[in-house]
Amino acid sequence: MRRDFARSGLSKAVARHDTPALFDWLIRILSLQGVSDAIAWRYIDQHGSVSFSDLETTLAAAPSCPKLTSYWHFDACRFTKQTFLCSEPSHIEACPLPYHDLRNGRLNQTAYSLFLFVRDVCGGDLVGWIDARLAAADQLEAPNHRARMRQALLEPLTCVYGISFKVLSMALADLLLAGDPGRKRWIETGASMIAIDTLVHNWLHRTGCLQALGAEHAYGPGCYGPEGCSAIIEAAAYAIDARQFYPEGPAIFPRLVQKAIWLFCTEGGLDVCNGNRIDDRFACGQVSCPLFSRCDRVPLKAE
Known part of the structure; x- marks a missing residue:
């Protein structure tokens, strides 16, 4: 995994606190939900994914939908790709969310929810947020030390729309174990991430x-x-x-x-x-x- 992270530039992204690069990697991993990995990767190969810069550009234009105001406003969007309907139908034609060609509307919502989480909750610095959350949870004398460290990341991130516990655990395990061998809290927490299929x-x-x-x-x-x-x-x-x-x-x-x-x-x-x-x-x-x-x-x- 560490060789793969080094080859792909993700290790450097962690060192530089390069949130856009980490977001782009994470949103592709989160697309592996609901279907086989082969089907998910084939769709991405044919249609592409969505990037941090895509969403940054569209949201900078201040779309009219009130749900795109902030992470805390983004609730119950209910966009479906097949029907092209959502909970704010008067805004849908001008809304950027439906126009990314992802495999289903749920993934469109996940992409925007995660972007808003990273922007508003993490302050645009995903690596810094992880470091701070793990530092606050790192109480060796407290019971269930590893569970506390693990939950410090899983609990807030599983509130992002459409993220399953299993796929998030898999993604975080890879990131924490391979992202930076010098971050001891990352290694300990990544080693404790368990994904049950x-x-x-x-x-x-x-x-x-x-x-x-x-x-x-x-x-x-x-x-x-x-x-x-x-x-x-x-x-x-x-x-x-x-x-x-x-x-x-x-x-x-x-x-x-x-x-x-x-x-x-x-x-x-x-x-x-x-x-x-x-x-x-x-x-x-x-x-x-x-x-x-x-x-x-x-x-x-x-x-």
């Missing part, structure tokens, strides 16, 4: 972890609850010294544990524990799986 949730179900811990729940918001998938992985990370796998990283590395589970399951990784390999109506029968003898093989779906 269906592969990770289903692995915890099939192996019997959820059942054994009395933490059975449906995939969704419950995965981030006090007894959800995220909490289980974080607790497990405390029993694993991650430096045996990556000596330069932190000893407690929940993100690495989560990524290892995901790579074990995904078709692009080891391709072991997923719906292509297992008939979810029955217990898994993959005797060649290295975990087979230690797995409870709980069927994912009840008959």
Whole structure:
């Protein structure tokens, strides 16, 4: 990741507090919601994305829609691309928001909401805002230290319209871990970012972890609850010294544990524990799986 950040110029963007460059990267990552990554990237390749400078220019013209006044005014826009309707129909023809060719109207709203957040809440300096939030939350003696650091960023940013907890956690993990190796708070917080997708949730179900811990729940918001998938992985990370796998990283590395589970399951990784390999109506029968003898093989779906 650090090599990729260096090649793409994102490391320099962090060092220079280059908010436009970081916004442009982040809004592309946030487009990976609701469809497969391949579909999302193909659409961006064909139609382009939206940039910080695009939005800065359009908003400098002071559009008439009252929702574009500030981040705090931007609420319940409700623009939909298919119907070309919104909650302020008398302003829509002159409004710049609908005219960016993004995959759906939700992403148009996300782009403007995030821009206004960066402008109005972060004061135009995303890196400075992250530094300040983490510094304020960095209280080593306080309980749940890592959770406090993590939530200092996640709680305000998940209020930006259309940003899912999972994709935001993935994006912030990459930015904080790869953006600047010298920022210790960034490394510690990025290492604690856990993104739960269906592969990770289903692995915890099939192996019997959820059942054994009395933490059975449906995939969704419950995965981030006090007894959800995220909490289980974080607790497990405390029993694993991650430096045996990556000596330069932190000893407690929940993100690495989560990524290892995901790579074990995904078709692009080891391709072991997923719906292509297992008939979810029955217990898994993959005797060649290295975990087979230690797995409870709980069927994912009840008959």
